[in-house]
Amino acid sequence: MLAIQVLLSGITSGSIYAIVALGFVLIYKGTRVVHFGLGEQVTLGAYLVIIGQLYAGFPFYLAVAAAVALAGGFGFLVERCIMRPISYQPVLVQIIGTLAIGLAIREGLRAFMGPHGWPFEFLLSPAPVSVAGIFFAWSNVAIIAASLAVMAASFVFFTYSRLGQAVLAACENPVGAYLVGVPVRRVISWIWIMASVLAALAGILIAPIITLSPEMGLIGIKGFTAAVLGGFTSLPGAVAGGFLLGVIETATGTYTSSAMKDATTFVLLVLVIILRPHGLFGFAQFKKV
Amino acid sequence: MAYSASRNSRRSDARPGIKVMAWCCVVAVPLLLPSIVSEYRLFQVGLIASTSLVAAGLVIVTGVAGQVSLAQAAFVALGAYGSTLLAQDLGISQWIGIPVSAVAAGAVGYVLGLLTLRMGGHYLALATMALTAIVQVVIVHWQSLTNGALGLAVMPLTIGGKPLTSGVALFYVVIPVTVAMFALAANLLDSRVGRAFAALRQSEIAASTLGINVLHYKALAFALSAVFGAVGGGLQALQTTYLDPQSFGIVESVLFIAIIVIGGFRSMAGAVLGSAVFTIIPTMLGAFQSYRGLAFALLLLGTIVLFPGGLAGLGSAGLAKGLSWFEGRRK
Numbered sequence: 001m002l003a004i005q006v007l008l009s010g011i012t013s014g015s016i017y018a019i020v021a022l023g024f025v026l027i028y029k030g031t032r033v034v035h036f037g038l039g040e041q042v043t044l045g046a047y048l049v050i051i052g053q054l055y056a057g058f059p060f061y062l063a064v065a066a067a068v069a070l071a072g073g074f075g076f077l078v079e080r081c082i083m084r085p086i087s088y089q090p091v092l093v094q095i096i097g098t099l100a101i102g103l104a105i106r107e108g109l110r111a112f113m114g115p116h117g118w119p120f121e122f123l124l125s126p127a128p129v130s131v132a133g134i135f136f137a138w139s140n141v142a143i144i145a146a147s148l149a150v151m152a153a154s155f156v157f158f159t160y161s162r163l164g165q166a167v168l169a170a171c172e173n174p175v176g177a178y179l180v181g182v183p184v185r186r187v188i189s190w191i192w193i194m195a196s197v198l199a200a201l202a203g204i205l206i207a208p209i210i211t212l213s214p215e216m217g218l219i220g221i222k223g224f225t226a227a228v229l230g231g232f233t234s235l236p237g238a239v240a241g242g243f244l245l246g247v248i249e250t251a252t253g254t255y256t257s258s259a260m261k262d263a264t265t266f267v268l269l270v271l272v273i274i275l276r277p278h279g280l281f282g283f284a285q286f287k288k289v
Numbered sequence: 290m291a292y293s294a295s296r297n298s299r300r301s302d303a304r305p306g307i308k309v310m311a312w313c314c315v316v317a318v319p320l321l322l323p324s325i326v327s328e329y330r331l332f333q334v335g336l337i338a339s340t341s342l343v344a345a346g347l348v349i350v351t352g353v354a355g356q357v358s359l360a361q362a363a364f365v366a367l368g369a370y371g372s373t374l375l376a377q378d379l380g381i382s383q384w385i386g387i388p389v390s391a392v393a394a395g396a397v398g399y400v401l402g403l404l405t406l407r408m409g410g411h412y413l414a415l416a417t418m419a420l421t422a423i424v425q426v427v428i429v430h431w432q433s434l435t436n437g438a439l440g441l442a443v444m445p446l447t448i449g450g451k452p453l454t455s456g457v458a459l460f461y462v463v464i465p466v467t468v469a470m471f472a473l474a475a476n477l478l479d480s481r482v483g484r485a486f487a488a489l490r491q492s493e494i495a496a497s498t499l500g501i502n503v504l505h506y507k508a509l510a511f512a513l514s515a516v517f518g519a520v521g522g523g524l525q526a527l528q529t530t531y532l533d534p535q536s537f538g539i540v541e542s543v544l545f546i547a548i549i550v551i552g553g554f555r556s557m558a559g560a561v562l563g564s565a566v567f568t569i570i571p572t573m574l575g576a577f578q579s580y581r582g583l584a585f586a587l588l589l590l591g592t593i594v595l596f597p598g599g600l601a602g603l604g605s606a607g608l609a610k611g612l613s614w615f616e617g618r619r620k
Contacts, residue, residue, distance in 0.1 A: 034411040085594050091410040093593060095357055096550055099543045100589040106540070107582030114579075218539070221422060224415055259430035266419040266426065273416045274404055 004134055006254050007247060012140045013209070014246020015147030019202040020223030021230060021238035022154060023195035029171035029233055030191035033083065033094050037102025038199050039220015044105050045071045045200025046207035046216070050118050060121050068200050075196025079189050102217060110214040120207035143205045150201055151239055158235070167191060222249075225269040231278050315468060323457050332456035332528065337561070337568045338467040339524040344548045344560035345474055346517030351546065352554035353478060354510035355490025357410065359542040360401060360417035361518050363424040366537035367394040368519025369443075369526040370428060370435060376444045383446045387523035391516045398515025402508030421542050428534045441532040454530075463524050470520065475557055477513075486510055547589040 020042060027035045048070050052063030078101055086097050123146065124138035158164040169177040170187040178184045202223075203216070210216060226245045230237025245265065253261035323331060343365055350358045371390030375381040381389070405416050428435050435441060445452035446462065453459055477483055485506045488496035497503045526532055544567070552563025566588070571581045 028411075034414070036414065082590065082594055092351070092355060092357055095411065095414050096546055097590075097593050099546060100550075100586060100593055103540070103543050103547065104583065104586035104590055107586045111580045111583045221418065221539070224418075228415065259426065263423060263426045263430075266422040269419040270416055270423075273408065273412050273419075277408070277412060 001133055002254070006250050008134070008136055008140070010247030010250035011243060012143050012246070013206075013250065014226075014243040015144050016202050016206045016219075016242075017222045017226040017245050018239040018242025019147055019150055019198050019205070020219065021226035021242045022151070022235060023198040023202075024223055024227040025230070025232060025235055025238040026167075026171075026191050026195045026198070028227075029235075030167065030188055031083070031087070033091075033098060034224070034232075035101075035195070036095065036098040036220070037100075037105060038098075038195065039223060040102040040105035040217035041071065041075070041196055041199040042203040042206070042219050042223075043109065043212070043214065043216040044074065045203035046120060046212050047109055047113060047118075047203075048200065049204055049207075050113070050120070050212070064204055067204065068197055071200030072193045072197045075192040075194075076189055078196070079192035083192070084185075084188075102220070106214050106217055113214075115214060117211035117213040120212045122208045123205075126208070139208065143209075146201070146205055150198065154198075154235070163187075163190060167194075221269070222265055225265050225272075228269060228272050323460060328456040331460045333568055333572070335456065335460050335463040335528050336525070337564045338463050339521045339528065340548065340564035340568060341561045342467055342470060342521030342524065343518050343545055344521075344552065344564050345471060345557055346514035346521070347545050347549050348554060348557055348560045349474065349478070349486070349517065350510045350514035352549055352556070352559070353483065353490065354486035354507070356402075356405075356507060356510060357414040358417045358511065358514060359414055359539060359546070360398075360420045360511075361514065361545045362537045362539070362541040363421040364394045364398060364515040364518030365522030365525070365541070365545075366424050366428060366534075367397065367515070368522030369532055369537070370441070371519065372523040373441055373443045373526055373532060374434065377441075383444075383523060383527060387520060390523060391519040394515040394519035395512040399508045399512040401515075402511035403504065405511075406504050406507060418539055418542070421537075421539050425534060425538050428537065435534070438534060440534060443526045443530045443532060445530070446527050453527075459528055463528070466520065466524065470517065471557055474513075474517070478557070482506070482509070544585070547585060551585075551588055551592050 020038065023038050023041075024035060027033060027038070045067055048067035049060070049063045052058040052066045053060065056063070056066070058066060082097055082101060083094070086093055089097075122139040123142040126137045126139040128135045128137050158168055166177070166182045166187050167190060169180075169182050170184045170191075174184050177187075202219075206219065207216070210219075222245060223242075226242040227238050228241070229244055230239070230241030232238075245268070248268065249261055249264055252264045322334065326334075343361060346364065347358060347361050350356050368387065368390045371393060372383045372386035375386035375389065376383055401417070401420060405413050408416060429438050431437070445454050446459070447453065453462065478486070485496070485501045488499060488501055489503065489506055489510070493503050493507075496506075548563035548567050549559055550563070551566055552561065553559030567585065570584055570588075571578060574581055574584065
């Protein structure tokens with residue numbers, strides 16, 4: 001029974017990590033930059049909902065819709081005003097640029113919204129329900145369902161839509177895509193918008209489970225780990241890595257101690273980078289060679 | 290400024306007067322300062338000095354050797370906690386404790402460099418980030434040793450049984466150590482080692498074809514950054530007198546990167562300038578303390594987009610322009 005319980009709870013957090021990891025992988029594939037500030041954009045998405053509720057008086061669901069839209073706009077501005085001007089700089093400068101974006105979001109939220117935590121509404125009731133001896137909450141079911149919907153939407157988008165195909169083409173080979181008429185720059189703008197929307201969705205889903213505070217951006221490191229597990233260049237790999245990380249983390253948290261839970265993520269990140277830099281399922285690397 | 294001058298040896302050889310003047314300033318200012326300014330200012334100068342040691346480590350590994358490191362906060366934590374715990378639990382004075390912790394941190398840094406040999410760019414940033422996170426988790430959860438999340442009071446540095454707690458007394462400890470270590474770093478960067486680091490930054494493959502042992506120098510760069518970070522951390526602990534595990538996290542590692550970027554991340558002078566900006570900003574904001582982080586973050590963003598060379602880059606560009614204008618007038 002405990003094992004099923006662990007699996008369920010691991011899949012819940014794992015589905016959120018998977019969404020964050022999708023955002024990382026998208027930006028990395030499109031621009032060859034790991035966006036170290038994406039974790040803070042996760043926080044920002046959740047805060048935008050709070051801001052919409054508090055200052056604009058929106059009801060919850062309208063606030064969520066507004067937050068997602070604003071997050072997309074924010075991603076567009078970040079790409080235009082910060083990442084594009086430094087896109088010809090060395091990787092080091094670009095890494096520092098993304099770190100700076102994260103720092104600015106975190107410190108901005110701390111300055112304007114305070115360092116304390118905020119209560120956040122669940123999508124559905126968090127009261128535990130027992131079915132055949134297994135406890136679950138509808139709120140967690142909502143998280144899993146919403147995540148699966150996001151992933152399914154991404155899959156349909158990349159497989160069937162014109163823009164989705166253009167994104168994949170630009171990720172695969174920017175010059176080649178440009179030569180066959182893909183507007184690569186506009187596509188990169190779209191990549192940032194999509195990754196920012198994904199981050200905001202992840203933030204809105206996870207904020208009720210963990211405390212919403214400026215520190216929540218550290219969720220980013222979970223997203224990195226999930227993405228690294230999946231090989232950092234594969235969208236399905238990122239999703240698989242997210243679920244895997246969620247389950248591993250919950251299992252260590254349950255069977256050892258909660259201190260080990262976070263440590264596991266970090267140790268896993270280091271181990272995978274050192275031992276299997278192409279990820280656990282990284283066959284794409286070999287195909288290219 | 291002395292260090293940027295001595296690093297650019299060709300330019301400083303052409304104008305030896307400038308170099309001598311700069312070194313005179315380095316020696317004279319610390320001697321005169323305590324009689325001119327208030328105790329609080331001295332305390333601030335001390336903080337700038339210890340922060341600039343940490344930043345100097347980062348200049349070596351990231352600015353000169355080109356290896357992104359988000360591990361600096363971890364090395365600072367090793368220095369701060371290492372020296373404090375040695376003093377508290379084993380009664381070893383910080384006079385010995387700080388060097389010992391620095392050597393230990395250096396060993397950790399060397400191993401980190403060895404392990405991350407094949408990594409570059411993003412993966413290196415991720416791995417060093419994970420190291421910082423791991424060190425912080427250990428500090429927070431190893432409560433029997435570190436007092437966990439509650440933090441740790443730092444025992445004062447003593448000399449002949451007398452505790453040194455005043456700003457003036459610590460000033461006379463921190464400044465000479467900082468100057469000595471900067472001199473050491475400036476010389477090292479001007480030597481074979483510094484040139485090897487610079488070669489590493491430009492291309493590891495080209496460096497190895499020139500006979501540079503990439504593995505050794507990469508590890509050495511990390512070891513040096515760790516030693517500087519740990520000494521800076523140990524000195525900082527003496528001045529702040531309290532260790533909060535929350536102040537040794539990934540965010541702080543990013544702040545150290547921000548310091549060297551704002552200062553100018555290729556030069557030792559940049560480390561000092563950035564640390565000065567970082568320490569002085571909070572006092573300029575007055576009642577708006579909650580905006581200090583934001584102000585610094587926006588400064589970092591502005592610097593990285595508009596002037597990737599940082600303050601020292603602006604400064605030396607301005608200086609060069611001024612000098613050439615001056616020489617042009619003389620002819």
